[in-house]
Amino acid sequence: KHVRGLMLTNHGKHELLELVEAQHCVWYGECGESEKVPGKKYNCNYTGPPVPLQPQGYELLMELCPGYDYGDRNLCCNVDQLHTLKGSLQLPLQFLSRCPACFFNLMNLFCELTCSPHQSQFMVATKVNASNVEEVKYYIGQTFANAMYNACKDVEAPSSNVKALSLLCGRDAKDCNATNWIQYMFDINNGQTPFPIIPIFSDVPVSDFTPMNNKTYACTESLEDGSGPCSCQDCAKACGPKPVPPPLPPPWTIFDIDGMTVVMWISYVAFLLIFFGLVLGTWCYKKRTIMSEYGPILDSNNPLSLNSDNSDQGNASCCETLGERFENALRTVFSTWGSFCVRHPGLVILVSLTLVVAFSGGLIHMRITTNPVELWSSPTSQARQDKVYFDSHFGPFFRTVQLIITTPINDTTIYSPYFGGSDVPFGAILDKGILHQVLDLQLEIEALVATYEDQNVTLKDICLAPLAPYNDNCTILSVLNYFQNSHSMLDHSIGDDFFIYADYHSHFLYCVSAPASLNDTTLLHDPCLGTFGGPVFPWLALGGYDGTNYNNATALVITFPLNNYLNDSVRLERALAWEKEFIKFMKEFKNPNLTIAFSAERSIEDEIDRESNSDIRTIVISYVIMFIYISLALGHIQSFDRLMVDSKISLGIAGILIVLGSVSASLGIFSYAGIHLTLIVIEVIPFLVLAVGVDNIFIIVQTYQRDERMSHEELHQQIGRILGDVAPSMLLSSLSETVAFFLGALSNMPAVRTFSLFAGLAVFIDFLLQISCFVSLLGLDAKRQEGNRFDIVCCVKLPEVQETKTDGFLFRFFKKVYAPFILKEWVRPIIVAVFVGILSFSIAVVNKVEIGLDQKLSMPDDSYVLDYFGNMSEYLHTGAPVYFVVKDGLNYSSPEGQNVVCGGVGYGDVEKVDYGCTTIAFTPSSWIDDYFDWVKPQSTCCRYYNTTGAFCNASVVNPSCVHCRPMTSAGKQRPVGEDFMRFLPMFLSDNPNVKCGKGGHAAYATAVDLYPDDTGVGATYFMTYHTILKESPDYIDALKMARALPLSNMFSFFYSVFYVFYEQYLTIAYDTALNLSVSLAAIFVVSTVLLGLEVWSAVLVSLTIAMILVNMFGVMWLWDISLNAVSLVNLVMSCGISVEFCSHIVRAFSISVKKNRVERAEEALAYMGSSVFSGITLTKFGGILILALSKSQIFQVFYFRMYLAIVLLGATHGLIFLPVLLSYIGPSVNKAKVFAAHQRYVGTERERLLNY
Secondary structure (H helix, E strand, O other), rough: OOHHHHHHHHHHHHHHHHHHHHHHOEEEEEEEEOOOOOEEEEEEEOOOOOEOOOHHHHHHHHHOOOOOOOOOOEEEHHHHHHHHHHHHHHHHHHHHOOOOOHHHHHHHHHHHHOOOOOOOHEEEEEEEEEEEEEEEEEEOOHHHHHHHHOOOOOOOOOOOOEOOOOOOOOOOOHHOOOOHHHHHHHHHHOOOOOOOOOEEEEOOOOOOEEOEEOOOOOOOOOOOOOOOOOOOOHHHHHHHOOOOOOHHHHHEEOOOOEHHHHHHHHHHHHHHHHHHHHHHHHHHHHHHHOOOOOOOOOOOOOOOOOOOOOOOOHHHHHHHHHHHHHHHHHHHHHHHHHHHHHHOOHHHHHHHHHHHHHHHHHHOOOEOOOOOHHHOOOOHHHHHHHHHHHHHHHHOOEEEEEEEEEEEOOOOOEEOOOOOOOOEEEEEHOOHHHHHHHHHHHHHHHEEEEEOOOOEEEEEEOOOOOOOOOOOOOEOOOOHHOOOOHHHHOOOOOOOOOOOEEEEEHHHHHHHHOOOOOOOOOOOOOOOOOOOOOOOOHHEEEOEEOOHHHHHHEEEEEEEEEEOOOHHHHHHHHHHHHHHHHHHHHHHHHOOOEEEEEEEOOOOHHHHHHHHHHHHHHHHHHHHHHHHHHHHHHHOOOOOHHHHHHOOHHHHHHHHHHHHHHHHHHHHHHHHOOOEHHHHHHHHHHHHHHHHHHHHHHHHHHHHHHHOOOOOHHHHHHHHHHHHHHHHHHHHHHHHHHHHHHHHOOOOHHHHHHHHHHHHHHHHHHHHHHHHHHHHHHHHOOOOOOOOEEOOOOOOOOEEEEEEEOOOOHHHHHHHHHHHOOOOOOOOHHHHHHHHHHHHHHHHHHOOOOEEEHHHOOOOOHHHHHHEEEEHHHHOOOEEEEEEEEEEOEEEEEOOHHHHHHOOOOOOOOOOOOHHHOOOOOOOOOOHHHHHHHHOOOOOOOOOOOOOOOOOOOOOOOOOOEEEOOOOOOOOOOOOOOOHHHHHHHHHHOOOOOEEEEEEEEHHHEEEEEEEEHHHEEEEEEEEEEEOOOHHHHHHHHHHHHHHOOOOOEEEEEEEEHHHHHHHHHHHHHHHHHHHHHHHHHHHHHHHHOOOOOOOHHHHHHHHHHHHHHHHHHHHOOOOOOOOOOHHHHHHHHHHHHHHHHHHHHHHHHHHHOOOOOHHHHHHHHHHHHHHHHHHHHHHHHHHHOOOOOOOHHHHHHHHHHHHHHHHHHHHHHHHHHHHHHHHHHHOHHHHHHHHHHHHEEEOOOHHHHOO
């Protein structure tokens, strides 16, 4: 019994000893100043039991360590230690409190370390100097460490678009893990820890110590205080499974060959089999029937063979009779008018001249639109309205001046960190010597002074300074801003005679992972934040690196954002003046170690203007060649002696002046109406009208030259009769083009609409002047020629000689050689086979023509901007900024309104979007999330003077500064109602500092449009960046994807500065199809009416033009011409010019009275084909070849290549394919027209020509 009692007593003592041991502290209170970290104190060595906390510390304990009052509040820390803990945890609090579970676990770690009454179970002082604890070991459960890290690893820092751990782990978030994060937080080199704390990680007891393994919360769990789980943005596990983007539709293939190609091959082969079968069958049939005595009766190609000489109008159908009457009415009107013009030339010319001058007077009101937005974007388009909304609420997008700097030096240096870690290679561009040279350049640019209206303009006058007026430093997105743009900071290093512990290498490596840091974790303790008060993200300041290995960069990117001005032309001109000075300086700058590509906001417009001026010479030479050709080719020289009499130089020049007059009148009329011109109008319309006008001039003059005056006719009657014959054909082509162009003006694209309006009117005015003024001039010229007077020098006269009239060489060639050859029995099928083959190929590649406009093409060959575009594609890693804009109307003061846009606990639109399958690089930075973190009562950010209510910055030490919100459960919730608006203006005016990195002035001052007197929030935006976009298709895809993102909020849209230019490409295929279809329909309707209701003739005209247009797409694919507004204008124009190639031939065929289709086609080709060839084809060909010499790439591609294709395709279809087509399936002869022709010429010498 005694022994047993003794044993019990000893056992009780052992338990008591264990209990006492478990309750003793390692430290208590604060003692001496830390030697390693100035401003911090050591804790006092103390191994006694926990001490009751003073009452004034209760509230602080509840704030920092909720739920850790340990029952009786007997702790191993006092109030001073709690204050120090709060100060040390301000930075983690601001970034990690977004995720309640993460922050709870982190506070758990530090509260147990600082205050736990059980300290001695998991902590031991390993170095004590007098009363100071100078080093401790902290045993931490590996499970706890992993759980804490997992809860925090996804937390975002919204203002900088990086993971919060990048700012808190001393390295990039991807290299951070549970152990090195905790090791970094306990390392004295982080500037916060006053003495080394050595963490030991284990889940099992080590050396009689039980690791701290308290309960943790996962980021998907709610806390006991009512805090919800972390948001999807801050906790990947809370997002659920990511939506899988729909797979891209596979390309359509048949037997692994492009489906369209296979279909067109099969269709072409089938066509050839059927066509050649029919041709062969018809040939055999005709051969058999012609051998019979009834051959002439059965010849289906000879509709008049039964009664060729006495065609009876009674056999004509109602439609044919109506058509003939309409044709006759047109002939009568034009004949009468032509006769009047020749009889009264002075009056007609004077009236014409007066009207042209009056209309051209509008040119004094002419305004040329060079603004690309006005050119390519319709005012009613979504992107244009979005741009107007953005500019009016947040100001226009800033102007950009940018340099991309590389070096010809190829040396790579290896940096070996002193405190361990693998070697890091640094590219040559990051050599310190190179960086000093780049900094010299940057400082020289900052010091540039321009002059505007005798006033100096410096960079500071126009640059973006987000913290002005408190900090007027310009925003300069440059890697040198990591070194505060200072040579001394770049040279700053810590070391001794043997080793360098920290220098620019270590500072650079820290800053690229934590660009918003105010204090790096190396021994330098230099800030990374730019001098302008904002972070410089490495993906904006570096180029040519792989992944996130910024040390491998091969290019530096320096960007100077300048203020843009919406309605302030004076300040805008000042910015333009400084940019001009910058461009001049950069062109003259030389450094053998630096290769620099540069651009300013004005660069593209400057270069386009320079290009336009240099192209004027090319265009003038092109027109001069066409003018010379026209002047010489119009004359039909009978002999060398009569050279000056038979030439028609003056008439040719007059014809050209009429063309230019019609263009001038058209421009003037629309200038009166206030419609602005565009460069496309000025460059394209003279070409178009010259093509149409010259063709008509050649037809009139050459028809006159071939005609023989009847015995009873005078000159005015002859020219009247000729005009009666050819003017309906001119009316057909001109009216078709005019209606087609005017319908093209229905396009939404301003450049296409403007071109169509001006072109339609110019073509019609040209037609009116040609059938009036030109006919009068032709009459005068004919009288001069008949009087044997010299051309130009009319007073000189040749003696009278007998003139023998002969046909021109080209006419004889067409009539005797060319037309009979291509209409031979064996040639025609080959021509059809070849042209249908070309058409099949073109149809197969229509959908393969690239959409867009390579911006490099808009620059001259020798432009410095081309180097910039090339470097931009090669080196840049980030695209243009993109804004998620929320329009005015959302109530941010209500929880429902906040939930729509906030990314913290309870998230909305911005965070619901899966950006992984889009071209948006990062989750947008969120002002509202940072505001909620800033306003939390646990933070020192939001304070105000309790005496005045004014804002009190976190760096101010003043007892009258109190927290904005109480440390209560309600106070920790998001502010709503009046509270929300009360503190928001303070947040937007707060500059970031060491004690509060969440101030919103730099990052969000322009992102929130407050109502007057700060009564509410209007429009706001959330900014991020696109991924790198290099070619037109990248930009188009980026816009498509942004438009496709699911936004539940009806008030929101995505906006980027380039959307307004690329929106046209979303519908360009539809616009092209619509424009060309409408134009074809117009041509069909006009042709039907003016061909005397001959529907089949109109069908053949439209079919041939459609073939030309489809073949244009084939040429575009072969010749790398993309589909855009410029090429669409050219396609609309080619539709108009094609009418010239086709309509004259078809009309000549329809009015021919030859016996069969082949003969009619031959006659039409001989008479009209030669005029079309010598007029439009040869004229344009000479002018187009000169365009190939242009310096402008856009001229070479969109004008030389496309114009050449238009003329060649038009000529081959009009002069080769169309006559053959007519010989096969042309309309039957109009019996009424044949009868009328017999009646009209009966008893005259022209009667014999009907059978010629």
